[in-house]
Amino acid sequence: MIRKKYDIIVVGSGPAGESAAINAAKHGKSVALISDRDQVGGNCTHLGTIPSKALRHYVKQVMQFRSNPLLREFATLHKPGFQEIMRHAERVIEEQVYLRSNYYEKNDVDVIQGHAVFQDANTIKLGSKGPTLKADYFIVATGSRPYRPAEVDFDHPRLFDSDKILTLDHTPKKVTVIGAGVIGCEYASIFGGLGCKVELINPAESLLSFLDWEISDALSYHLRDIGVRSRHKEEFEEIEYHDNYVVTHLKSGKKIKSDIILWANGRTGNSDGLGLIELGVKANSRGQVQVNERYQTSVENIFAAGDIIGWPSLASASYDQGRAACNAIVAPDDFVAINRVASGIYTIPEISTLGRTEQELTAEQVPYEVGKAFFNNTARGQITGESVGMLKIIFHFDTLEILGIHCFGDQASEIVHIGQAIMEQKGKANTMKYFLNTTFNYPTMAEAYRIAALDGLNRVF
Template sequence: MADYMYDVLVIGSGPAGESSAIAAAKAGKRVAVIENRSVVGGSCAHKGTIPSKSLRHVVKQIIHFKSDSLFREIGDSRRLTFPRVLQSAARVIPKQVELHTNFYVRNRVDVLIGQASFIDAHTISLVLQDGAKEKFTAQDIIIATGSRPYRPDDIDFSQERLYDSDSILEMQHTPRHIIIYGAGVIGCEYASIFSGLGMRVDLINNRDRLLSFLDDEISDALSYHLRDSGVTVRHSEEYEKIESNEHSVTLHLKSGKRLKADAILWCNGRSGNTDSLNLDAVGLKADHRGNLKVDDCYRTSVENIYAVGDVIGWPSLASASYGQGRAVSGGILGDACVQVSDVPTGIYTLPEISSVGKTETELTQARIPYEVGRALFKNTARGQISGENVGMLKLLFHVDTLEVLGVHCFGAEAAEIVHIGQAIMGQKGAGNTIQYFLSTTFNYPTMAETYRIAALDGMNRVSRR
């Protein structure tokens, strides 16, 4: 067997790269991680999940401040600019870098800074920040390079006032009116953020409803509350061209509409970061969005090269990436490769959304007899204390077996609340039924109590049959 410098070489230090590297290191492997930024964390820490959710948190605090009569008595009418809000949100990034750097240090994982590209299936060329080149070899290589905003070839992103979900975090002015093209998860989240800052928002959706993968009732609630906050949602629209100058930007739609604003945020999908890896050298080919195809153990068509995280496409979530990283290292080590599945959605709009399991549409199409139990946040003591008048927990369960089939939550801390239902759905036998919520005592007052309320509501429907 060849004498390789490393047992495992990971390209990318985001959630997928970090978890795969540390899992392999804990098993006694010689591991290195390559990162093309000067610090670790990947796009998750620097351009994606962490900064955008931190920005959302700051905006949520601003909204709470403005809506609370107690704070209004202070009479502070100073207007917060977008750069100032960004500055506050960005404070978390150095903390994240320090945290993740320590993970590598404690687990004795080497961190190599530079741009990686393949020479052959076991050898990587690394261009260092000073331009020098080095070679590194490994028995197994994991591609965890993440993704970036998709930029169509027919749009000139050097135009003024045109941003994507990375560059928007560097915007140095405060638009009065912003157009968001693309109403996926990222587009909806930013629509909430900007409307929360008092901007006029036009949200352009290519499809006929928002986030159609959600339960219809949750999608409808999102649509209503976005409009209620001042967002204009335009469905079934496609762009034709974009024109901009130093004062404004105009979006021309194929429907003939012309929308003029102070800025445009382009949020129409993401592309895998594979174009600089010299994949041809190892016989790999990415699809049109830069994503790599893998098998159930995250192995590419090259036996010793694996790929995890956003670079393999759906579900493109940090939570899933952590699980995929651990799974791929387990497979390399000879353990059973566990495919990451049943990943809950976490959508950080205002209010936020989270769900796991089946939707009503899916259950209806599968002809599964089910019933619904609901709990409205405004009818809970904790919701009233916290001022959370918007929100709902929805349980879908089998009419005969009472098995919990889906949990859908809309409102404050939805991404936290959903995990109680997820845990019950993962139990075996009778442990995964709605009866758990009826026989369990929940702290009072809490948002977790909504499970008991929703379960009672659902059982009332069953008893009336």
């Protein structure tokens, strides 16, 4: 039964909303979670992280199947297309919804479907005919959506964004991706893996310039190897629409003809239409809500977490931010701000990184050294055939403290967490010597840490 008054109401059922609601319930609070979908999971489960990463996984399996000499003959019998692979990804979405629905049921969180609009700082109304609910505190976790500029016709059947692309019903021969951020690079590798010719429009001088330069270079090389052409220092100007093709006009005067265009040029926080701005909650031009160090908005009993507040816009960080925002209300002594986050970029091959880059340390004149392990030199990599990849550890020349971990290749987003655990330790526990004094299972990809440590320390001693 729906109550009229709750201790905490969470708006949004993505990672931030889920962790906030369940954490509040575990602290004995009465909690309602508002979902504008009839199924929980938010954009992360239905449009973003889950479908795109599942899609990427199945495309990678197809690529491995074709490259395996034992299976290559069978790979020519059937070539699965985008729509067929997407159906397999949808199975994962269904399983995630079922799993997360059980979490709410077990923790006595009331899940209510509807679009929440704030009437005042303690009251929301669900739609024009829905109930009015009150709470002492609110946590807004409504996520984000693709940025859609007015001059781009997203209703055209050959124009897609990262939400609409999941409805694609065929495998195009040529794809233009406008925007070379994380989402653009991930989908460029997915379409390249399917055998499409891909044009990746990048306004910067290199791909994902926030990455360590060596990792960025490796990504460029391997995208090129699967048919992705990166056009650096190029900017979109306009799109020419036709029934059977589209033409992208660049500011440099170049024209690119393709079957479809994927617009991947940023995201907008879902703060509009909630009545937040009318209450005095501040948001920037991209709809991202401003919060203080404890995820509190300018209205003292309204908190926000996840993609709606911007950085780092990762599902993993959103989950932790939701829990932290809840702790700021129900358990202030347990509050921990989410500051240092390992990023996972699910290109093919994948990337994960944490800490400082060579560029940053050089600019700050910090003495550092580097240790590397190439996957093709590990026994596990040779056994599995995953020869592409590298683990790179950056450490202080004098103290041997680990300053950055950068990984490119299969299971990179798993491998980085071993180093993350050591980086979070204090004093001498956070040094390269840890990897020499620890026995790793053999053969494993984790062994790359020992190899990288030996490589790096041999340059110092």
